[in-house]
Amino acid sequence: MLIFKNERDYGSIASHMNPARPWAPRSMDQEMSRLRAHLGVDSQGVPYLRPKPRGVQQYSLSEEVTVDWSDFLHLAERGLPHGPNGVRDLEAALALVRGRPFGGAGTHSWAAPIAQTMISRIVDTAHAVAMLRCRDEVLDIDAARAAITIGLDTEPTAEVLYRDWMRVEHRAGNVAALRSVIDQVRQMASDWEFDHIQDDTELLITRLTTGRGTVQGL
Known part of the structure; x- marks a missing residue:
């Protein structure tokens, strides 16, 4: 504080x-x-x-x-404008993350807005890495998965990261893993008592499971 x-x-x-x-x-x-x-x-x-x-x-x-949050911001802001050339800075930023900031703020109400800002930035950075690591020039499926794992450890309900994960497994040609991710996002929605998963998630599931579209076009 x-x-x-x-x-x-x-x-x-x-x-x-x-x-x-x-x-x-x-x-x-x-x-x-x-x-x-x-x-x-x-x-x-x-x-x-x-x-x-x-x-x-x-x-x-x-x-x-x-605090290492300043280092995170420096690395993320340096990496984001440079596309594939900035992916290592983004990954270095994610390497500083140790779970949910402030443990989700706990009983300290003063920390709640700060924690939410941090969570949003971490998710955005994980999303950027996952998508960049699916591009041919810096293709690394394992690195994409690692970024998604860090993001979901921070915010387990971030459907944008589940969508990224589906794209990653589709890019890898791993049909069984893609099906597993679909099951997991539906289970997440049930566990958190959401009425349904987001429309963007449903649309992506339909496209990937019916063979329509490519990772770059989704």
Whole structure:
């Protein structure tokens, strides 16, 4: 929170850490002191979590404290405009992903919008890699599958990735795998109690299972 919501003041942090019973000033000071000790000091010997001067409402962190989300964005934004030539940057971005951001935000309501933004960017990047790795100039079916796996681990209901997966297996000529993906997307919809899968997904299933169209044209 200190990184992603650095504008939050002392009282706001105390409230968000326990909305039902906001931390009292004494508890806040104790918890921050523990965190400061746990984090240690930076290369200059100054605590990563800077001591808060009297009268100042915001906490500050050392510039050496970073998150790999910034690295993800840098790699993804560098790779996306360059098509096949940018696919390795996109894959490097995905390699930083470790499941669902914030564990899906959990009980921390402040993190929910940030987590959703992260999930959307990860899914978009996984989609881009999957489609690029089906192109002749950088064809790599296993890499396409790996990107889809990372995306679905992050957002298991992302039908765009199931559609990508169908295209990948169609490109690979793997009919059994294609049928398996179709079964999985239908099972996903049932598990999540969706009324039905998306129209785009149904249309793609029809096209791929009746032999109409190519990967590039779908």
